Amino acid sequence: MDYNQPFELLPNRVWRTYKGGALLDQMQGKVGEDAHFPEDWVGSATRAANMGREDLPDEGVGRARGVDGVECSMEELYQGEPEKALGAAHVGAYGAQPYLLVKLLDAAMRLHIQAHPSVAWAKQHLGAESGKTEAWWILGARQEESWVYMGFQHPPTPAEWKRIIDEQDLSAMAACFEKVPVKAGDVLLVEGGVPHAIGPGVLMVEIQEPTDYVVRCEYAHGGLQLPESARTMGLGLDRVLHVFDYTEYPLAEVQARFGPQVSVVAETDSGREEVLLGAPQTDRLELRRVVCEGDLPLDTDGRFSILIVLEGEGRLRAGGRQLALKPWSCCFLPACLSDVSLQGGLSVARCLPPRPANT
Secondary structure: OOOOOOEEEOOOEEOOOOOEOHHHHHHOOOOOOOEEOOEEEEOOOOOOOOOOOOOOOOOOOOEEEEOOOOEEEHHHHHHHOHHHHHOHHHHHHHOOOOOOEEEEEEEOOOOOOEEOOOHHHHHHHHOOOOOOOEEEEEEEEOOOOEEEEEOEOOOOOHHHHHHHHHOOOHHHHHOOOOOEEEOOOOEEEEOOOOOEEEOOOEEEEEEEOOOOOOEEOOOEEOOEEOOHHHHOOOOOHHHHHHHOOOOEOOHHHHHHHHOOOOEEEEEEOOEEEEEEEOOOOOOOOEEEEEEEEEEEEOOOOOOOEEEEEEEEEEEEEEOOEEEEEOOOOEEEEOOOOOOEEEEEEEEEEEEEOOOOOOO
């Protein structure tokens, strides 16, 4: 495997319990149709936990193609020469896996009310090294008034929440939340434990810890009746009640509490690279925005990154090679690359794993 080059990330649609994906179809040059494939897992080495699809053990694992034309699975790419692909410090801290999952998500309907484990809860109860803190970068919406649920605005007690879920008291469940308005350009950090739901018609980039752990509170939603394994990770409701963060998050404070803390990485006449979410706000992931208006060198610090072109056209140059870019191009930059630049007029989401300690 030649790691001294950028890699194109191939479409990797994944089945989910909710419907959407028509916009993803259009991005990929197809006729748009909403179905149970509303997500594209970009550069993923994570396996999806999908009920009834256990005969597809590699669902969720994507594929890449180098500028040299060689195609491989993301597991092969990450594990072939991990220090070149992921970085020596990363491999020392997290092993030969990316410790990151990036998605394009197009929801035609509201998702289940849910929460994901924090890393501390996942270590204690699942024997896992990752929870599922995630971040949302809203790209657009199908209707004028778009919204999400984010944290309890009217928090129940754990006992009340257990009753609401046990009895599927959906009106009481919804009454625990107020709709948080969102628009294109908004960025929110969804920490492990925070109850949430993505509203109908929302298109986003989602960056998260590399797991598919979820506690779903609604047992029938979108025409599907969920089995126990898809509700509580097979643990039962009593064991997952304390996944949830029962803090009250007033609507007026949600954007300030969960919104980005922007810091500039580099700025020249040719553009700007800035961190939207990262340390010290979260040690679980890093999300950057890059705006290129000419020839812009990208910051390299020994970590790999995944790029998604949101607007514009141009080129990515790395390792003496170049890759043509257009809207929705997705790319992987190995950690070993040091001379990387964008050329053209581009707006790009850059997704990175957490920075290993002591680097």
